[in-house]
Amino acid sequence: MRKRYLIEVSPNDQQVVFCPPAIIKDKTLKRLAFGSKSIEVNFLPHPVKNDRIVISKGIQEDLQFPNFDIPLHLFIENQILNIGPLIGIFTAGFTPFPLRPIGERSLFFSKLLSVKKTVGALPFVFGEQHIDWEQGTINGYFFHDENWKTIEVPFPNVIYDRLPNRKSEGNPKLKRVKDRLQNDYLIPWYNPGFFNKLDINERLQQDSTVAGYLPETFPFTSFSLIETMLSNYGHVYVKPKNGSLGLGVHQIIYDKHQDEYYCRYQDEGFVNRLRKFPSLEGLFKSVFAHQNLEKMLIQQGIHLLRNASRPVDFRIHTNKDDLGDWHVTAIAAKIAGPGSVTTHMRSGGDIRTLEEIFPNELCILYTEKLTTAALLLSKALERNMEGIIGEIGFDLGVDRNGDVWLFEANSKPGRSIFSHPELKDFDLLTRKLSIAFAVFLTEQSLLHPEELFK
Structure with missing residues (x-):
């Protein structure tokens, strides 16, 4: 753990900063900085205490430093001692x-x-x-x-x-x-922008480390494309390219024995619906009458693991820490509500820990598979997307063969899984690391800006 120092404010107006001797030994420091502000001060070794920096009330006011009695990090560059981060x-x-x-x-x-x-x-x-x-x-x-x-x-x-x-x-x-x-x-500005599903898919397809996790995904172009995918997979998903919270997701199923089409979706009143149609064109004319199909994508259907006959997928949170390293910070199973096309709680879905739905050996196996996939996908997104990414929420599925699939990556993941009492500690960990990553970025921007802004 990085060493931190308490910032103590003494009631005087001197432009003097008292530091632990180890900090200023063999260094020439001339300025003290907080956020974007820096002022010229004199640095002297603290005669007694090694755990704090002592500044005057005058310096505190000049730097606009809020004194919350919290040990902070120190960053030294170009004769400036930076306290923070802010x-x-x-x-x-x-x-x-x-x-x-x-x-x-x-x-x-x-x-x-x-x-x-x-x-x-x-x-x-x-x-x-x-x-x-x-x-x-x-x-x-x-x-x-x-x-x-x-x-x-x-x-x-x-x-x-x-x-x-x-x-x-x-x-x-x-x-x-x-x-x-x-x-x-x-x-430095981190976690900019909401992800576009199709854009994510196209970029990750080019990355050999993760391409195997991606279901076939295409922009909507024609009914013949859907017919081909239905014959290959039995069912497909029609989703908005920029959707979230499971809104606008439709599952289309083809029954080859009856030569009929089914559509499962949630209507505008948030009621789960399952409707039958004799043709694909009739289905689209009825269900998608008021939707712009150019904003939709078609995704391969996956035969997911089930719990009590209900499909299960998984939410995995990943975060970067104060050293800039990726970690899996939370994993939860999401079980679809009765008749629901998604596993969202709003549609009647349930949150469970993996321990609650799998016996021990399978729990260990799926935890390892999901962790490996989430870390590989996090690094691949970081390589292939613009901007600085510090956290991601993945929706991953596991099929009946035990293979992992990426359904969605969220740059600003929701936090509904943390309503589960067993996930409270992970709620804290995700919040802690989403702020701790800023410590790493501050250090990079001060000491290695060429790496950050290249």
């Missing part, structure tokens, strides 16, 4: 209510920010309206002592993208903020 979490959907500043997502963000002490970082939430470009400051929302506080701080060392949906991501005003902070201020 992590900005960029989102939208703010409200005027002090107790719930980000609406119904306030609870999630309060839990996310609550890992600050274990990680050794100062994270805050902000939107485009909280930025003062002239002063180079942000009026950020901090969560401390069980309360939300707004504090003006410098621009952060790194920014974690938590925009809530594709609409906010496409907002021109928010895109300009992102471009400006990334390009003009060279602030």
Whole structure:
């Protein structure tokens, strides 16, 4: 574990920083920095304590440093001692209510920010309206002592993208903020952008390490394509290219004995439906009458493992840690609701641990297979996608032969699996690492910027 130091504020105005002797030994330090702000100070060895940096009240005010009594990391580069990191979490959907500043997502963000002490970082939430470009400051929302506080701080060392949906991501005003902070201020920005299913599939198909995990996937072009896939696989899935939460997913099944087509889907009232049609054209004319098929993709159907006759797939979370290494941080089984085309809880699905649905030997086997696949896919996505990726949520399936398939990769994974009481510790781990990765990015941006911005 990296060593961290408490930042103690003494009630004077001296421009002097007292450091543990080991930090300043054989070094020439001239400035102290916090986030984007740095000031010239004098450094002296601390006569007694080796676990803290002592700064004056004047220095604290100059740096706009919020003193939360948390041991922080130190980064030394170019005669500057950086304390932090200061992590900005960029989102939208703010409200005027002090107790719930980000609406119904306030609870999630309060839990996310609550890992600050274990990680050794100062994270805050902000939107485009909280930025003062002239002063180079942000009026950020901090969560401390069980309360939300707004504090003006410098621009952060790194920014974690938590925009809530594709609409906010496409907002021109928010895109300009992102471009400006990334390009003009060279602030690393991680987990940008929602993934497009077809784009992910096409990029990973070119990567030999993971191509075997990908089901056949095509943009919708013709009924003959679907007919061919139905004859090969018995059933196919029709999905929106940019869908999420299982919305808009349809399963089409061909019964070759009766020469009939079935479509399983959830209607606009969130009712699970199964309808029968004599022809594929009739099915599409009825079920997809008001949908733009150019925004759809067709995916090979997989005969999944079942639990009590219900299909099972798996949600696997992966995160990078404070050393920049990938880890599997959570695995859960998702069991489809009765008659549902997906395993989402909204459609009646259940969350289970692998131990709950598999005997010991199979549990070990599938855990290993899913872990291996998730780590290989994480590294492949990192190689093949633009931007800095720090966390991914995978929806993986295992077929009756024990082979693993990738159904979806999510750059901003939902957290419904953590409602299961046995997964609470993994909920904490995913939150902890999603912030800890910022420690690694801060160090990279200060000491090896050529690696980060190449």
